[in-house]
Amino acid sequence: MKRLWIDSDTASDDAVAILMALRWPGVHVEGVSIVAGNVPVPLGSRNARYTIELCGADAPVYEGASRPLMREPVWAYFFHGADGMGEMNYPEPKRGPASLHGVLAMIEALRRFPGEITLVTLGPLTNLALALRLAPDIVSLVSHCYIMGGAAATLGNITPAAEYNIWVDPEAARIVFHSGLPMTMVGWELCRGEANLNDAEMAEIRALNHPLADFVLDCNRQAIRVNREWLHEPGLPLPDPVAMAVALDPDVVTRASSHYVTVEVSSDLTRGMTVVDERGVLNQPPNLRVVWEIDVRRWKQDLLDVLRES
Amino acid sequence: MKRLWIDSDTASDDAVAILMALRWPGVHVEGVSIVAGNVPVPLGSRNARYTIELCGADAPVYEGASRPLMREPVWAYFFHGADGMGEMNYPEPKRGPASLHGVLAMIEALRRFPGEITLVTLGPLTNLALALRLAPDIVSLVSHCYIMGGAAATLGNITPAAEYNIWVDPEAARIVFHSGLPMTMVGWELCRGEANLNDAEMAEIRALNHPLADFVLDCNRQAIRVNREWLHEPGLPLPDPVAMAVALDPDVVTRASSHYVTVEVSSDLTRGMTVVDERGVLNQPPNLRVVWEIDVRRWKQDLLDVLRES
Amino acid sequence: MKRLWIDSDTASDDAVAILMALRWPGVHVEGVSIVAGNVPVPLGSRNARYTIELCGADAPVYEGASRPLMREPVWAYFFHGADGMGEMNYPEPKRGPASLHGVLAMIEALRRFPGEITLVTLGPLTNLALALRLAPDIVSLVSHCYIMGGAAATLGNITPAAEYNIWVDPEAARIVFHSGLPMTMVGWELCRGEANLNDAEMAEIRALNHPLADFVLDCNRQAIRVNREWLHEPGLPLPDPVAMAVALDPDVVTRASSHYVTVEVSSDLTRGMTVVDERGVLNQPPNLRVVWEIDVRRWKQDLLDVLRES
Amino acid sequence: MKRLWIDSDTASDDAVAILMALRWPGVHVEGVSIVAGNVPVPLGSRNARYTIELCGADAPVYEGASRPLMREPVWAYFFHGADGMGEMNYPEPKRGPASLHGVLAMIEALRRFPGEITLVTLGPLTNLALALRLAPDIVSLVSHCYIMGGAAATLGNITPAAEYNIWVDPEAARIVFHSGLPMTMVGWELCRGEANLNDAEMAEIRALNHPLADFVLDCNRQAIRVNREWLHEPGLPLPDPVAMAVALDPDVVTRASSHYVTVEVSSDLTRGMTVVDERGVLNQPPNLRVVWEIDVRRWKQDLLDVLRES
Ligand SMILES: [Ca+2]
Numbered sequence A, B, C, D: 001m002k003r004l005w006i007d008s009d010t011a012s013d014d015a016v017a018i019l020m021a022l023r024w025p026g027v028h029v030e031g032v033s034i035v036a037g038n039v040p041v042p043l044g045s046r047n048a049r050y051t052i053e054l055c056g057a058d059a060p061v062y063e064g065a066s067r068p069l070m071r072e073p074v075w076a077y078f079f080h081g082a083d084g085m086g087e088m089n090y091p092e093p094k095r096g097p098a099s100l101h102g103v104l105a106m107i108e109a110l111r112r113f114p115g116e117i118t119l120v121t122l123g124p125l126t127n128l129a130l131a132l133r134l135a136p137d138i139v140s141l142v143s144h145c146y147i148m149g150g151a152a153a154t155l156g157n158i159t160p161a162a163e164y165n166i167w168v169d170p171e172a173a174r175i176v177f178h179s180g181l182p183m184t185m186v187g188w189e190l191c192r193g194e195a196n197l198n199d200a201e202m203a204e205i206r207a208l209n210h211p212l213a214d215f216v217l218d219c220n221r222q223a224i225r226v227n228r229e230w231l232h233e234p235g236l237p238l239p240d241p242v243a244m245a246v247a248l249d250p251d252v253v254t255r256a257s258s259h260y261v262t263v264e265v266s267s268d269l270t271r272g273m274t275v276v277d278e279r280g281v282l283n284q285p286p287n288l289r290v291v292w293e294i295d296v297r298r299w300k301q302d303l304l305d306v307l308r309e310s
């Protein structure tokens, strides 16, 4: 059995990623820690708990850092809706959050299962950075850390230079990237274009005629609209589920390599840029595995399989 | 009774400050959290525990953050000696550190005595910054926070622009300065020149013929030498005890005013500078009380009184 | 007749670009200004004059800025050889440089032929930046400015974030990019991979059996070697000739668009990055035309035609 | 005879400094170059020419850089009035500016009188920086350069960290400070407090009953008001005349020393700060003489003498 810890700023695409993990055979989600990102922590906590209940699962949800280390929080309501879930206004979940702080819960879980837990981060890296500074020993306790974040030698989404998760808390990202954790970076570019769910694929999901399948599309309805109108992309972008697919099914990755990667923290213009030294000109040891290319059909198949077996 | 929490990178001048607090009438030191600064945490912890035992006190010592948030640690052995205590090689203290992490212990104490605890920070602000990010509620629980750190519109010590404690972890300082805590900044300039203990004053302390009096001078023997030779100052500079005197005896302050104060974090040249908007040109609300001038005789009298009553 | 002004840090690929311009039908090179870049100004001046004489032309060469505005110069001998010309040690040219400073000569030419001169910059933008600050009126006098420099939403060559010409003098580049000049940016990525001259193409050039054809290959012999061994590229990269081809033959460009583009000047990590706001998220008016794609066969044909007609 | 070149953004206090130079025995003002600063170049040019004509002198005025190297210009109308001269609306001067660009005129003068010219800069350092980049040989041609600008280990005026002239064009200041020129920095703090002209001293000047004496006070009438109301200073601050007094009468200086001094250019917060390494911790060779203290009575006497001998 593979133990997973998910750190998430749960909005609509996080929800799909959490759903994938909960339904993936042989995987046990030990806990979900919530971080400020797309939405404030109380809202992300609610969305995560609703998603878990909808899946009939019981992973505990721990509320974590309510703001980035140094920067003011910047929410992403415009993309995910005022509730972070496409303004579907889902009912209040039955269970509340666990009482332990998300950062402390993550540390405790890693210490309880040394070497066993795979971390998947789907939001800004504030919780993980705080955990690393409070408990440096966790570096050697994590099996692997999959990070949805960054842009590898390509343009960003929130600014021309940076992807949202890293940009929101660049200092946290820098702490994590230089922590020595075994890590894989799954940039936002991997969910663009062909990797978007297109109309036919969304129709296929809808045709499954299953509450979870509907949920995947419904909670992302604003994301679909904004992605098309604002970003001129073809369909539904699912950065967090792509990263989750990479974590759950390594064969989704078709090209990856390890490099020295660092994060810009001093400039306003390039804040949060993930600088990948692809050609090794900085003469630094590699600290991160960068995914350059995924098998788009396989990642979509993974999502469909999870929903089909519902 | 006044409850005190001391956060310290315990080297020689911190030791004197801790001693002052432990012996000040009507004050109870709830705990001492150790932070990386002058010396690594295990050494600072040892020095704090030795000092506490020498005073016959039993304040618990909690080990905290082992490095700054973003920067590599920079130790100050050249000033305090390889043991941080003038290379006096004091014996191992009898008690070990408490098991709780310094940051968590500080949070717990503040929550246990809401509104009652006076914080005195004598090192880099890493522990306090982590506490603020883990437990934002503590902002309203602290009675007042006295910070030994910074330089108010004057030159620094570790660089021309910055004082050591702030320079070591400027990001932590920025978090603290903008936290909304009620704070007083006691810059390093307040222990310079006239505020140094001069030869006559050191002779007066030695003449007390008491182990604690000897300790104050002995553990600082390297600091005295370096201060004279390297900084061309007249005697023994005691930044942490000056800050502690300000915290214990408000009348030590003869001029102070509240301003918007922020910390430079993006430039290498001015990293860690405490920028005091003395004239209000930035149009920001004041966030810090800045001490501009102290009663030098009174602060020295406070130190002597504490030793004399030994 | 099209009037051209070339600004160049003349090393081996600049030489090929200058040769293309001198031999292009209907083009008159009014002057060449030399800037510090690949090589110091006296060496660049010598290389430009040698090239011009070899072509039997008489364009005057004016020596310009001997160093970047703010940064220390960084030469590129490792790529172009100690003489900047593949260590071919070509003989001293017969004519010396013109006496006027390169910046003043450029200003004078632009004022003499208002609206007529096409500027092509093949090195750091120091000369042009100085000209803009000394004579702001030239903004409306330039027909168009083609800039070899930058990297559009892709990795750099000298650092992971930046291309050499822009990195060497990022402040100058920022002045130029925000000057209001009509500009086209030809990034280094356009000469990579397929756009390299490959072995077959180099053999074709050699088979022309002409001194100019030999010159094109000979002066670049170190560039070929370094490009293969160090950058793992297939053959000879010719950034300056590609930019010159774009300036001389607009149909070389197959995809270009106008955007807000600015230059990073404050961070060490991302210094000199050309940040292209491809998706308009910064809400700034476009200031630069970015070439995204060229017709690789056409650019090579342009080069061959120029040599064939020798 | 001492040859002077004055570089100025001529507003009210520059005018007094120019007047002092024109009337100082044994001094010949070779030229005045105008730079963007307090006011735009055409207005500064007009004010300089009016002042020169009022003094019955004929020093030529050359218009120079119309904006800082990298930053947008920021005018100081609030301090000097809409005309830069206390809104006295003085008549148009009879002579126009000389036709040569201020930067080129400065270079030409320095080359004409090698080693003889004392430079006095009273505004942002844009002109001098451009001259240094166009003509690096001038470094060895200047006798000495007196710079009104900066703040030595004390607070700034335009921001808490920076003085106006340096803040307006920090990149130019950095170029100048690291140019190797023999330089003396006269910070704005030297004209504060006691060095202000107080009511009695202004009355003494008015009592001279001379057009030049009236001019000194009249053109500064807004400066006096703003200085009192906004800066809570006692009277009329005259930074440029203080710097001019230092240049004309070396004995005005009572304490000065040479240090490594550099200028912050990358941070918004500390932009334009003149970082003086007073204690040598940066281990860099001194590049600037810093004036720490002046003989306040002597500088005022110098001004009065100049007016009295009118
Ligand atoms: Ca997310």
Ligand SMILES: [Ca+2]
Residues within 6 Å of the ligand: B008, B009, B010, B011, B013, B014, B037, B038, B122, B123, B240
């Ligand atoms: Ca300390």
Ligand SMILES: [Ca+2]
Residues within 6 Å of the ligand: C008, C009, C010, C011, C013, C014, C037, C038, C122, C123, C240
């Ligand atoms: Ca070139």
Ligand SMILES: [Ca+2]
Residues within 6 Å of the ligand: D008, D009, D010, D011, D013, D014, D037, D038, D122, D123, D240
């Ligand atoms: Ca001025």
